[in-house]
Amino acid sequence: xxxxxxxxxxVIFHQEDDERLYLVLRYPQGHWDFVKGKLExxxxxxxxxxxxxxxxxxxxxxxxxGFETFFSYDFTTQRGESAHKxxxxxxxxxxxxxxxxxxxxxxxxxxxxxxxxxxxxFNNAKLALERAQEFLx
Numbered sequence: 001x002x003x004x005x006x007x008x009x010x011v012i013f014h015q016e017d018d019e020r021l022y023l024v025l026r027y028p029q030g031h032w033d034f035v036k037g038k039l040e041x042x043x044x045x046x047x048x049x050x051x052x053x054x055x056x057x058x059x060x061x062x063x064x065x066g067f068e069t070f071f072s073y074d075f076t077t078q079r080g081e082s083a084h085k086x087x088x089x090x091x092x093x094x095x096x097x098x099x100x101x102x103x104x105x106x107x108x109x110x111x112x113x114x115x116x117x118x119x120x121x122f123n124n125a126k127l128a129l130e131r132a133q134e135f136l137x
Contacts, residue, residue, distance in 0.1 A: 002074065002082040008048040009036025011091045011132040012061060014110060020136065022116040022129065023099065025056065026107035031121035034128065036087060045088040053092070057108070058100030061092030067135045071124040087124070091132045 011034055012023045024032050037052035039045065046063055053059055072086040099108050111119060113133050120126050 002084045003077070005083055005085040006039045006045070007036050007085055007087045008039060008045040008052065009034050009087060009089050010049045010053050010061065010063070011089055011128055012053065012057075012059060012094050013091070013132075013136070014094050014097050019112060020133075021097070021110040021112060022132075023057065023059075023094070024109055024111060024116050024119050025101075025105045026109075027104070028106050032119045033121060033125050034089065036089070046090060049088070049090050056102045056104055058098070059094050059096070061094055063090045063092050064136075067091045067132065069128050069131045071127065073124065089128045089132075091135060 014021045025035060026032050035053045035056050037048065039048040043051070049063065050061070053061060067090060069089050070086065072084060074082065074084050077083050097110050101108060109119065113129070117126050117129055120129060
């Protein structure tokens with residue numbers, strides 16, 4: 001029996017004239033991904049996504065209604081337990097590019113779609129980005 005973990009995050013973008021830039025974060029393990037984290041007790045996926053965004057980057061956003069995408073994967077926890085994680089991703093815009101990184105990350109970048117997609121490490125993050133881009137277009 002694997003442990004179920006629920007997580008939520010946000011694909012955050014900044015519109016610079018006619019260019020849309022996406023925020024990607026580098027984790028200490030070396031991979032690049034979006035803001036996301038586990039739901040706390042009693043928290044909705046949207047509340048968790050907004051809280052994680054604020055905690056990890058200092059940014060605030062309003063979730064853009066009408067977009068929600070999901071992915072899930074299996075992994076082994078640090079304690080050797082098998083776990084199944086379900087991630088809900090939203091999309092939101094930021095009117096500032098001033099990021100205050102938490103100690104959960106070692107770097108960040110605001111990148112246009114193609115560069116952001118190639119920088120992201122995991123296919124599920126790339127797919128979330130593609131879906132967000134399609135939705136925003």
